[in-house]
Amino acid sequence: MVSARVSKAPASWSLNVDAREGANRSVIDTLLDRYPPRVVPSSWKTTELGRAAALKRVEALMIRAPGSENFQRDAVRGAGMLLRWLNSFPGKSWQGRWNGSCVAEHGLGWVSIPETWMDEQGVQSVRPTVLTHALIGLFVADLIRPDLRFVVQLHRSHYWRDWAAISRDPRGFERLEAAAGAETAQAMQGRTARWQISMLILSKGGGLSDITVGDCVELRQAELAVCSRGKTRYLFYKLLHDIGIFPPDAPPTLRFVTVYRGQSTVAELVDRFDIANADVRNLLVDYLSERHPSLDYTTLDNLSRHLALHFWKNLETTHPGINSLQLDRGVAQAWKERMHWKVSRRRLPDGTYAETRSPRMNYTDMLTAVRAFYLDLAAWAALDPARWARWVVPCPIGPGETSAKKIGRRRKARMDQRTRERLPRLPELVRIAEQRAHDARMLLEAAVAASPGSKFTVLGKTYTKSDPWLKASADGIPVIYDSEGRTIRLREAENRAFWALATVEVLRHTGVRIEEMLEISHHSITQYRLPATGELIPLLQIAPSKTDEERLLVVSPDLADMLSTIVSRIRGADGGVPLVPLYDRNERIWVAPAPLLFQWKCGGHHRAVSAGLIRNALTELIDAAGVKDAAGEPLYFQPHDLRRIFATDAIMNGMPPHIAQVLLGHKDINTTMGYKAIYPEEAINGHRAFISRRRALRPSEEYRTPTDTEWDEFRGHFERRKLALGECGRAYGTSCQHEHSCIRCPVLRVDPAQRFRLVEIRDNLAARIAEADSEGWIGEAEGLRVSLVATEEKLDQIDRRARRAVQLNMPSFPDIVAHIVQPPA
Structure with a gap:
């Protein structure tokens, strides 16, 4: 059984910037204000030691340093040379002499400076690597505390990484390894995290318990400055966070300040387009500031782009020196013509560029935004003439130019065509997604079981497993090579294959938006007990997204299987679902950690699945499936296509539009009907009905909020579909079209527990067919064979589902629900 054990996350960790933080304030600035980094003092006890005492301290530490005796002897000799060289610079401490040498400015080329001095002094030099290890020895001895940007450029040998751990804070590093686990600590991500923590100790002094959030931010800034990027370089912060180094309200991850910038202020949104006229720039900032409280961040971002870039910046580019909103007719018309066409540049093989319009x-x-800008200024001038009256001029855009009826009809036709092309190919897409996920899992398991450096064969293809030291992830997933020598990163490939399947299954069974799908958590899975029968109905709670209204969806058996598979995949060793933070790309804010279902382990820690990964996974799925349209081009699916397919399929199979509206979360039923694609046969039937009745195809009373009686009838449909072999999956409001011949019916959902009944029916059918053949009842035998084929298909479906459940150690749906809703007595 899957446990719902989760921990409470502090609500005060989010540091997203908004208007309250002041203008021109970045997320990193705000974070560093709350958690300032440590300042390296100008002098301390060990850095003031004399040369003899300093060299003796380095020699004592070298005895415990990892490596051979020759390495230790050479490092001591190199440390003595470096101390002699540093003595040639003025200063009262080794830190002061180090700063006076300015050697840190040379980065990796620092070795040439002491080597040149040794040549001038007639001192026999040593290998550059010896000098590097000797310099690390001075750092470990706390004689010098280098700048982070310098130390991240040094050669990261495991010698000085382990040396720093042994000499500075051995107990702290033991706690760190215990928190990471032996497998993660020995993997590449664990070694990188240990390097980073060693850098912080050498640069800032102290031990692990002295490291601050600001120190970690400075380290990531230094790494990004020298192009040390990567998804695996955030594990060190999580490990420090897990062992309780930071305060409770510290951010759970550094990605929210070093990868995603967060919300920009209104002034920053306007200034990114470099408006030349200061008065107009200030006007746009004031106008957007007035509109800001009533707009979400995505709308504000788009509005600032329309007004600042597409409108005024474009006018400044074509008419330098323009300083008035009052436009001549010719200028306004020319601007509209430019905006009507989008110019794209494409690089050709010969290096030239081709422009397409x-x-x-x-x-x-865009026209609507500009027209609203002019009209708002005129309306506000009546309330505050001192502030807005000087900008009131005639609007260059007439009311008829912003009519979107024709564009809306074109968009509707274009979306309907996409749905008509993709709806028939959906079963094929599901089948290929299941096959790719299964094949990727088989390849991953075979690679893990193979010995390092060996060859192995999966599905008729031969692969080579990398050596154990080469880029193995924290969970032991290696890198492999195909027969042509191409690198395959199994963890990423298997993740994309699985989440492509999960996306297709969840979206086609729920019709939710992609941002709603990514926000589904373990708490969203619940059950409702029917008051009349006591039967438990599985439900999925969809968190508020676009309309800020949550809703509940009935979980079908196929969706329950997929949710169980996801929970089995992501749950931890204790049976609980890990808490992960989620970045809302629309609002550009971080949501507090939650037990999200769409998460994966990357870089040694869990991360939320991003919308970009989902779209890339769907693209890879289409490329692998080879699904083509009528023109022979790849028929790519977007996540929103599956939402439109859900709406079309539901309404076509008899679901009333106002019920579909509730399930989709639309405020207006016209939006729901806009999602539903129109087919030619529907147009013909609708026209015939219109001729016969002279009225609308559907009565007007259906376009309303469902009554309690209608909703109870809709809910009661799920109570009356229980059969001996399972459940009837026919659409709501439809009668049985197969005259209760359930064996032949494709909508019969067989309960795996009733497999023995199907076996009995199959054996009985075989006996009856044999009797009919012997008696010469040809018609009877033919009908029985049709039923036998249908029975064999349903047995095969049960066996395939059972194989998938066993392979993934998948729990049943009641095992993964977070809670059960019990109606009041």
Whole structure:
């Protein structure tokens, strides 16, 4: 049984910037203000030692340093040379002499400076690597505390990484390894985290318990400055966070300050387009500031781009020196013509660029934003003339130019065509997604079982496993090579294959938006007990997204299987689902850690699955499936296509539009009907019905909020579909079209526990077919064979589902629910 044990996350860790933080404040600035980094003092006890005492301290530490005796002897000799060289610079401490040498400015080329001095002094030099290890010895002895940007450029040998751990804080590093686990600590991500923590200790002094959040931010800034990027370089902060080094309200991850910048202020949104006229720039900032409270961040971002970039910056580019909002007719018309077309540049093989023009899809939205800008200024001038009256001029855009009826009809036709092309190919897409996920899992398991450096064969293809030291992830997933020598990163490939399947299954069974899908957590899985029968109905709670209204969806058996598979995949060793933070790309804020279902382990710690990964996974799925349209081009699926397919399929199979509206979370039923694609046969039937009745195809009373009686009838449909072999999956409001011949019916969902009944039915059918053949009842035998084929298909479906459940150690749906909703007595 999957446990729902999760821990409470502090609500005060989010440091997203908004208007309250002041203008021109970045997320990193705000974080460093709250958790300032340590300042390296100008002098301390060990850095003031004399040369003899300092060299003796280095020699004592060298005895415990890892490596051979020759390495230790050479490092001591090199340390003595470096101390002699540093003595040639003025200063009262080794830190002061180090700063006076300015050697840190040379980065990796620092070795040439002491070597040149040794040549001038007639001192026999040593190998550059010896000098590097000797310099690390001075750092470990706490004679010098280098700048982070310098130390991250040094050769990261495991000698000085282990040396720093042994000499500075051995107990702290033992706690760190215990928190990471032996497997993670020995993997590449664990070694990198140990390097980073050693850098902090050498640069800032102290031990692990002295490290601050600001120190970690400075380290990541230094690494990014020298191009040390990567998804695996955030594990060190999580390990320090897990062992309780930081305060409770510290951010759970550094990615929210070093990867995603967060929300920008209104002034920053305008200034990114470099407006030349200061008065107009200030006007746009004031205008957007007035509109800001009533807009979400995505709308504010788009509005600032329309007004600052597409409108005023474009006018400044074509008409330098323009300083008034009052535009001549010719200037306004020329601007509209430029905005109507979008110019794209494409690089050709010969190095030249080709420009193509295409109609701008959001042209009407842009005109509407500019027209609203002019009209708002005129309206506000009546309330505050001192502030806005000087900008009131005639609007260059007429009311008829912002009509979106024609564009809306074109968009509707375009979306309907996409749905008509993709809906028939959905079963094929599901089948290929299941096959790719299964094949990727088989390849991963075979690679893990193979010995390092050996060859192994999976599904008729031969692969080579990398050596154990080469880029193995924290969970032991290696890198492999195909027969042509191409590198395959198994963890990433298997993740994309699985999440492509999970996305297709969840979206086609729920019709939710992609941001809603990514926010589904373990707490979203629940059950409702019907008051009349006591039966438990599985439900999925969808958190508020676009409309800020949560809703509940009934979970179908196929969706329950997929949710169980996901929970089995992500749950930890204790049976609970890990807490991970989620970055909302629309609002550009971080959501507090939650037990999200769409998460994966990367770089030794769990991360939320991003929308970009989902889209890339779907693209890879289509490329692998080879699904083509009528023109022979790849028929790519976007996540929102599956939402439109869900709406079309539901309404076509008899679901009332107002019920579909509730399930999709639309405020207006016209939006729901806009999602539903129109087919030719529907147009014909609708026209015939209109001729016969002279009225609308559907009565107007259906376009309303469902009554309690209608909703109870809809809910009661799930109570009346229980059969001996399982459940009837026919659509709501439809009668049985197969005259209760359930064996032949494709919508019968067989309960795996009733497999023995199907076996009995199959054996009985075989006996009856044999009797009919012997008696010459040809018609009877033919009908029985049809039922036998249907029975064999349903047995095969049960066996395939059982194999998948056993392979993934998948729990049943009641085992993964977070809680059960019990109606009041």
